Amino acid sequence: MAQGTTIEPTKLGQLIRKCRQQRKLTLKELCDKAGVSIGYLSQVERGNATPSLGTLAQISHALDLGLDDFVARPKPVDAVSYARQRPTFSISNSGVTYETLSSEFPGHELSSYIMNCPPGFVSETFQHEGEEFIYILSGSIEKTLDGEAFVLREGDSLHYNGMTPHAWKTLGQTPARMMWTGTLVVLQDPVKNWLPGQDGSGK
The missing domain is CATH 1.10.260.40 (lambda repressor-like DNA-binding domains)
Structure with missing residues (x-):
C-alpha cells in the first residue's frame, strides 16, 4: 500500500x-x-x-x-491502479483509510475507493444525492438503510440511492475491507468537472 x-x-x-x-x-x-x-x-x-x-x-x-x-489526494495519471502503488489517504483519527481506485478524465461520473475500517468503527448517518455500491472484500459490517439493518460479509454487496438515510458499523474483532463506488458528485472537484458543450473549461 x-x-x-x-x-x-x-x-x-x-x-x-x-x-x-x-x-x-x-x-x-x-x-x-x-x-x-x-x-x-x-x-x-x-x-x-x-x-x-x-x-x-x-x-x-x-x-x-x-x-x-481539504484532502491531499493524489491523482492517478492513467487508468491503471496497481495494488502496491495505489494512492491512499485518511481523515485524522477516524481509523478509516481510503485507497483510490478510480481515475479522473473529462466527463467521468464514478468515484471508487477501497475502505479499510477498524474494529468498532461506527459511522454517522448520511443522506445525499447520487447512488452508492459497496462490495465486502473481507470482514463484516452492519449497514442500516432507512432504519433497516443488514449484515454484510465477504462477497456480499449493496446498491442503494444516496437519498436513503444510511449508516454502517464494523462487526467483530477484525477490520472490514470493502470497495465503495458511487456517483456522489460532491466527491468530484467542481473546478475540474468537464461537461459536453463547455469546451473543457469546467464549471
Whole structure:
C-alpha cells in the first residue's frame, strides 16, 4: 500500500473556518448549504470532531470547493491502479483509510475507493444525492438503510440511492475491507468537472 496522507482535526477545522469566513458565510448559512447541524460543524471547526469523507465532501461542495482542497489526494495519471502503488489517504483519527481506485478524465461520473475500517468503527448517518455500491472484500459490517439493518460479509454487496438515510458499523474483532463506488458528485472537484458543450473549461 502506498504512503497515505493524514489530516489533523485542528488544522482541518481551521481551514474550513477560514474558507467559510472568506466567503462571508455564517455558521448557520454553511450548515444549511451542507446539510449538517450547527453544533456539529462548530465542533469540526474547533477540532473537536472529525468529519467522515462524505460529510467533508458535503462541506467542501457547500463552499464551492473540491474535496482535494481539504484532502491531499493524489491523482492517478492513467487508468491503471496497481495494488502496491495505489494512492491512499485518511481523515485524522477516524481509523478509516481510503485507497483510490478510480481515475479522473473529462466527463467521468464514478468515484471508487477501497475502505479499510477498524474494529468498532461506527459511522454517522448520511443522506445525499447520487447512488452508492459497496462490495465486502473481507470482514463484516452492519449497514442500516432507512432504519433497516443488514449484515454484510465477504462477497456480499449493496446498491442503494444516496437519498436513503444510511449508516454502517464494523462487526467483530477484525477490520472490514470493502470497495465503495458511487456517483456522489460532491466527491468530484467542481473546478475540474468537464461537461459536453463547455469546451473543457469546467464549471
